[in-house]
Amino acid sequence: xxxxxxxxxxxxxxxxxxxxxxxxxxxxxxxxxxxxxxxxxxxxxxxxxxxxxxxxxxxxxxxxxxxxxxxxxxxxxxxxxxxxxxxxxxxxxxxxxxxxxxxxxxxxxxxxxxxxxxxxxxxxxxxxxxxxxxxxxxxxxxxxxxxxxxxxxxxxxxxxxxxxxxxxxxxxxxxxxxxxxxxxxxxxxxxxxxxxxxxxxxxxxxxxxxxxxxxxxxxxxxxxxxxxxxxxxxxxxxxxxxxxx
Amino acid sequence: xxxxxxxxxxxxxxxxxxxxxxxxxxxxxxxxxxxxxxxxxxxxxxxxxxxxxxxxxxxxxxxxxxxxxxxxxxxxxxxxxxxxxxxxxxxxxxxxxxxxxxxxxxxxxxxxxxxxxxxxxxxxxxxxxxxxxxxxxxxxxxxxxxxxxxxxxxxxxxxxxxxxxxxxxxxxxxxxxxxxxxxxxxxxxxxxxxxxxxxxxxxxxxxxxxxxxxxxxxxxxxxxxxxxxxxxxxxxxxxxxxxxxxxxxxxxxxxxxxxxxxxxxxxxxxxxxxxxxxxxxxxxxxx
Numbered sequence: 001x002x003x004x005x006x007x008x009x010x011x012x013x014x015x016x017x018x019x020x021x022x023x024x025x026x027x028x029x030x031x032x033x034x035x036x037x038x039x040x041x042x043x044x045x046x047x048x049x050x051x052x053x054x055x056x057x058x059x060x061x062x063x064x065x066x067x068x069x070x071x072x073x074x075x076x077x078x079x080x081x082x083x084x085x086x087x088x089x090x091x092x093x094x095x096x097x098x099x100x101x102x103x104x105x106x107x108x109x110x111x112x113x114x115x116x117x118x119x120x121x122x123x124x125x126x127x128x129x130x131x132x133x134x135x136x137x138x139x140x141x142x143x144x145x146x147x148x149x150x151x152x153x154x155x156x157x158x159x160x161x162x163x164x165x166x167x168x169x170x171x172x173x174x175x176x177x178x179x180x181x182x183x184x185x186x187x188x189x190x191x192x193x194x195x196x197x198x199x200x201x202x203x204x205x206x207x208x209x210x211x212x213x214x215x216x217x218x219x220x221x222x223x224x225x226x227x228x229x230x231x232x233x234x235x236x237x238x239x240x241x242x243x244x245x
Numbered sequence: 246x247x248x249x250x251x252x253x254x255x256x257x258x259x260x261x262x263x264x265x266x267x268x269x270x271x272x273x274x275x276x277x278x279x280x281x282x283x284x285x286x287x288x289x290x291x292x293x294x295x296x297x298x299x300x301x302x303x304x305x306x307x308x309x310x311x312x313x314x315x316x317x318x319x320x321x322x323x324x325x326x327x328x329x330x331x332x333x334x335x336x337x338x339x340x341x342x343x344x345x346x347x348x349x350x351x352x353x354x355x356x357x358x359x360x361x362x363x364x365x366x367x368x369x370x371x372x373x374x375x376x377x378x379x380x381x382x383x384x385x386x387x388x389x390x391x392x393x394x395x396x397x398x399x400x401x402x403x404x405x406x407x408x409x410x411x412x413x414x415x416x417x418x419x420x421x422x423x424x425x426x427x428x429x430x431x432x433x434x435x436x437x438x439x440x441x442x443x444x445x446x447x448x449x450x451x452x453x454x455x456x457x458x459x460x461x462x463x464x465x466x467x468x469x470x471x472x473x474x475x476x477x478x479x480x481x482x483x484x485x486x487x488x489x490x491x492x493x494x495x496x497x498x499x500x501x502x503x504x505x506x507x508x509x510x511x512x513x514x515x516x517x518x519x520x521x522x523x524x525x526x527x528x529x530x531x532x
Contacts, residue, residue, distance in 0.1 A: 008347045015344070019335040080331040080387060082297055084348045085320045240297060 006090050006097070013068070013098030020071055022064055026106040029060065034113045042118070046205070047175060049114060053127075053199050054170075056107050057134040058192055059163050062142030065099050066155045069146040078242045088235045092227070096139050103135040104128075120203075127202025129216075134195035137219040137226075141191070144230045147238045167192045184211065194218045246395060246426045247271040247294065252303035254293060263289055265450040266303070276417065276427040278441035280434065280515070282525060286450040287430035288328070291397055294428065295325055307395075321350055324393030328400040330380035331387070334373035338364060338383055341372060342390060349391035358386045362412055378409040385413055389420070396420055398429040402436050414440055434516040444515070448523045458515055465518040467511030470496070474503040484511070 017023050033052045037045055072078050081091055111127065114120040145162075149155035169186075170193040172178045187193040194215035200206045247270065254264040264286050271277040279287045292298040294305065296312060296319060305312045312319070332341045338359070346352050359365040362382040372380065381401070388396060398417065402410040417440055421427055431437055437444050438458050445455045454461065468487040473480055485496045487510070499505075513521075 005348060008344075012344045015340070016333060016336070019333070019340075075334055076327070076329055076331045077333055079297075079327050080325070080345070083295055083320050083323060083325045084345065085317045085350075086348055087317050236299075 001087065001089055001093070005086055006094050009086060009090060009094030010098045010101070013094055014101065016071075017064075017068065017098065017102050020068075022067060023102065023105075026060070026064065026102065027109065029056070030106045030109040030113075033110055037110075037114065038117060045114075045118060045120070046203070049110075049120065050196065050200050050203060051171065051174060052110065053107055053131060054134065054192065054196050055167075056110065057103060057131050057199065058138045058195050059159060059167065060106075061099060061103050061135050061138040062145060062159050062162075063156070064102065065095065065139050065142040066146045066149065066159070067152065068095065068099070069143070070149075070152045070155070073242045076242070078239045082239055088239075089232060092143065092231055092235055096136060096143065096227075099139040100132060100135045103139070104131055107131045107135075122204070123202050127199065130195070130198035130200070130202050133198055133216065133219050133223075137191060137195070137223045140223055140226050140231055144226060144234075147231075147234055163192075166190050169193075170196055188214055188218070191219065191222065246273040246308060247428070248304075248306045249294070250304040252290070252293065252301060252305065254289060254298065254301045263450050264293070264301070267445075267447070267450070267452045268303075269445055269452060269455055271426060271428055272443075273426050274421065274424055275442040276421050276429060276440050278437040278444040279428070279430040279447050280432070280437045280444050280519060281430075281447035282432055285432075285447045287432075287447055288399055290447070291399055291428065291430055295323060295397055321391060322394045323397065324388035324391060324395070325397045326381075326384045326388040326399065326401055328403060330372075330375075330377065330384060332372040332380060332383060335371060337369050338372055338375070339368045341383070342386060345387060346390055351392045353390045353392045355386070355390060358389055361416060362386055378405040381405050382409060382413065385416060389416075394425060396425055396427045398427065400431055400433075401429065402431070402433060410436075434514065434519070438515045446519055446523055448525050453523045461515065461518050462512050465521055466513040469511040471507075471509045471511060472496070472499060472505060473507040474499065474505045476503065480506060487511075 033056070037048055037052060040048060111120075111122065115122065145158065146155065149158065169178070169183075170190055173183060173187055173193070174196060188211060197211050197215035198219065201208065201212050206212075249270070250268050252264055252267050253262050255262045267286075267290070269277075279290060281287050289298065293301050294312075296315070307315065307319070332338075333344075336344075339355075342355055342359075346355065356365065359368055362385060364379060364382055364386065367375070367379065372383065375383065381404075385401070388398070396417070401413055401417070405413075414436070417427055417429070427440075429436070429440060441458060443455060443457050444461070446453045456464070470485045470487060470490060472483050472485070474483075475481075483499065485493055490496060519525075
């Protein structure tokens with residue numbers, strides 16, 4: 001893998017995220033979240049802000065990577081990428097890196113607004129780690145999901161089903177609708193919950209227990225495993241299918 | 246440059262091979278054409294040669310080395326123009342080109358190339374606003390921007406007007422004249438006839454004939470001369486065998502005494518030869 005070439009690919013991906021208005025959409029989403037959260041009181045904000053950051057790092061990551069891949073599919077550009085000196089690993093990695101940078105940007109916008117307007121206290125390093133690790137995991141997961149989607153609408157429906165199955169239990173636990181102790185052990189294998197733990201770790205009242213460290217290891221190892229054993233091996237077949245063969 | 250021996254390929258979902266044991270060689274500095282109807286296996290062969298399709302059987306070597314042994318640096322030497330436009334439509338032509346340019350070690354003079362295909366004036370236009378002809382010309386620029394040694398063209402003039410087609414054909418000939426090697430697939434007979442040094446007829450995954458267009462015309466054409474002349478206000482056509490034409494008294498007398506309108510050798514078109522050799526029409530199967 002050549003770092004200089006990956007950087008060229010990442011810059012190209014970021015330029016396209018801008019040109020295809022995905023950056024504009026993410027800024028708009030950040031503003032909508034910001035406006036919504038601005039009007040809630042401090043107690044609710046303390047619960048909602050980590051959730052908003054989690055949704056941004058998880059569902060929105062899947063959606064953004066899916067939309068980028070559907071743009072590529074509609075324009076057959078993947079064919080021409082396959083005949084460059086770039087390796088499959090470089091092509092996948094650059095997309096994941098660009099999407100992570102892009103998502104970090106929208107999360108940072110939300111955070112800046114709340115630090116300035118609502119005096120939210122954060123550990124910047126830990127919130128950065130939480131968002132980057134969560135975004136990277138869900139981006140690579142979204143990459144794999146996109147392999148099996150026939151169209152963008154189908155992908156949105158599947159994301160909703162996926163989110164309903166995994167995100168809702170985490171949210172119910174977060175807002176104390178589910179309070180049973182045993183449920184925390186079930187939740188640790190849920191990547192949404194792992195993301196919630198990592199992002200929560202950046203907020204001042206978070207209590208660091210085994211769940212945080214488990215979640216960090218879980219998402220980091222999960223990212224590597226999904227990339228190495230699911231995304232990369234199927235990339236070539238997917239690319240050939242998209243190139244019209 | 247390329248040597249293909251007993252190449253066979255089957256798509257995973259197909260029962261039968263789509264490429265059925267073809268062998269051919271592409272010599273350095275030549276334009277080698279694959280002529281055949283749609284579905285004959287032309288694009289599949291090209292995708293195997295450029296290492297997009299794997300799991301083939303047989304042997305393919307490039308510059309004396311098995312292609313499977315090459316890493317991705319292989320693409321430093323290769324330029325590919327696909328049949329369909331392959332650009333980021335919401336980026337300008339130059340943004341597209343500049344992005345790809347940075348992925349290669351060798352960079353062509355883009356300004357010269359863009360001027361050559363008549364796109365320099367439109368370099369800052371969104372590709373989405375381009376006509377199909379402009380997009381295809383940009384495909385060629387994309388294929389040439391790494392100064393490749395070997396150029397692959399898949400149906401390069403399909404769907405573009407004759408003026409743009411001529412620009413592309415001239416560019417391909419210039420590339421060959423500068424030492425480059427070209428593999429071109431087409432179902433358009435005139436492309437192959439005008440461009441190729443050698444041509445392979447491919448039908449249903451099998452090569453039926455390989456030779457230069459000239460040799461094919463000589464081999465399969467009628468060895469005769471057709472003369473049209475005026476007599477009593479009418480145009481009369483006579484045909485003479487080519488053998489010993491200089492000693493054919495009747496022919497010589499006709500030349501000396503009649504008002505000759507046209508003289509043609511009995512060349513057959515490449516399309517006629519294709520039909521004769523393969524028993525299949527180029528247009529019939531592509532429609």
